[in-house]
Amino acid sequence: MTVLAHEADDEFLLRAEPHRRELLAHCYRMTGSLHDAEDLVQETYLRAWKAYSGFKGESSLRTWLYRIATNTCLTALEGRQRRPLPSGLGGPNADPTDDITFRDEVPWLEPLPDPAADPSEIVGSRESVRLAFVAALQHLSPRQRAVLVLREVLQWKAAEVAEVLGCSTAAVNSLLQRARAQLAAAGVREDDVLPAPDSPEAQELLDRYIAAFESYDIDKLVELFTADAVWEMPPFDSWYRGPHDIVLLSKTHCPAEGPGDLRFIRTTANGQPAAAVYLLNRETGRHEPLQLQVFDIGADGIRHVVAFHLPSFEKWGLPAVWEAPGA
Structure with a gap:
C-alpha cells in the first residue's frame, strides 16, 4: 500500500x-x-x-x-482589497516638487519575474502579464477576472468556465462582457503591441536612459519619454505625467547626488524591459538595492515607468549589491 x-x-x-x-x-x-x-x-x-x-x-x-x-x-x-498602482487610486497626477508620501499600508501591485531562460515562455502572450493589463484586472471583481483570464488568455470555452465557476454559460458571457467594457474604460487596448524586451529599439532607448541616470545627466531624459509618459513608484502614492514633470521629479526627489551614485542591471519583468537600480550607500561604499524599474516602451519612446521599491532582487537572480564588472 x-x-x-x-x-x-x-x-x-x-x-x-x-x-x-x-x-x-x-x-x-x-x-x-x-x-x-x-x-x-x-x-x-x-x-x-x-x-x-x-x-x-x-x-x-x-x-x-x-x-x-x-x-x-x-x-x-x-x-x-484590490492591488492598485498609484495611478489607479483615482487621484490626479501630482506636482513633482511636492512632498511624496510613503503608503506601506496599501497592498500595491507587485512585479512578476520572467522565466530565466526566455520571457516568451510565459503562457499566453507577453501582453497577458503586462503591468497595464494586470493593473486593469484589479478593477474587476474576482469572478470577472477569472472569466476574462480563462476566456481571453487561456481561450477556454464558455461552458468550461461555467463549470469552474458553478454558473450558467449566460452568466459567464455577461461577466465577460462587463469585464471587457471595464478594461476598455481603463484604456487597455487589445491591439496595443509593444516591442519585445530584447528588441533593438527597446535596448537603444534603455542604453540612453541608463547612461543619463548613471552619469547624473538628468536633463537628457526629456528626449526619451513620450509627451504623455507616466512615472509612478509604489509604495509612494503619487504619479506624474510628461517628460518635464518626470525630470523635475528626478531632480527633486532622486536620492542620488552625482555621477556614479546609481548603477543599473538590465533584466525583464512582466514580459517587459526592466532594470534593477542600485544606490550608493556612502557609509558602506556599496551600491545596494533601490528600485526595480519596469518600462513600457513604444515606437515613439518610453511611455510608462513603474519604479517598485524593493528590498532585494533575489527573485530576479540578481546580486545583493552591485559590483563593477571584473571586480
Whole structure:
C-alpha cells in the first residue's frame, strides 16, 4: 500500500510540475501579487495532490490544475482589497516638487519575474502579464477576472468556465462582457503591441536612459519619454505625467547626488524591459538595492515607468549589491 502511494505521488509530481510556471502566472494575474501567487500555487498543488487519486482524466491534467488554481484564487480573494498602482487610486497626477508620501499600508501591485531562460515562455502572450493589463484586472471583481483570464488568455470555452465557476454559460458571457467594457474604460487596448524586451529599439532607448541616470545627466531624459509618459513608484502614492514633470521629479526627489551614485542591471519583468537600480550607500561604499524599474516602451519612446521599491532582487537572480564588472 505504501509503495503504491509513493508511486502515485511520484506520478503526480512528474506530470504536474511542468505546469508550475504557467499556474504561477495565472495566480499572479488573478491576485496582482507575486508572493500571494506563490502561496496559491503551493495550495493548488497540495489540493491537487490530495485529490489526485480521484482524477479520472475526463479533462487534461493541465485543465484540471487550472480549475483548482482558479477556485483557490477566488477563495483567497474573498474580502481582499484590490492591488492598485498609484495611478489607479483615482487621484490626479501630482506636482513633482511636492512632498511624496510613503503608503506601506496599501497592498500595491507587485512585479512578476520572467522565466530565466526566455520571457516568451510565459503562457499566453507577453501582453497577458503586462503591468497595464494586470493593473486593469484589479478593477474587476474576482469572478470577472477569472472569466476574462480563462476566456481571453487561456481561450477556454464558455461552458468550461461555467463549470469552474458553478454558473450558467449566460452568466459567464455577461461577466465577460462587463469585464471587457471595464478594461476598455481603463484604456487597455487589445491591439496595443509593444516591442519585445530584447528588441533593438527597446535596448537603444534603455542604453540612453541608463547612461543619463548613471552619469547624473538628468536633463537628457526629456528626449526619451513620450509627451504623455507616466512615472509612478509604489509604495509612494503619487504619479506624474510628461517628460518635464518626470525630470523635475528626478531632480527633486532622486536620492542620488552625482555621477556614479546609481548603477543599473538590465533584466525583464512582466514580459517587459526592466532594470534593477542600485544606490550608493556612502557609509558602506556599496551600491545596494533601490528600485526595480519596469518600462513600457513604444515606437515613439518610453511611455510608462513603474519604479517598485524593493528590498532585494533575489527573485530576479540578481546580486545583493552591485559590483563593477571584473571586480
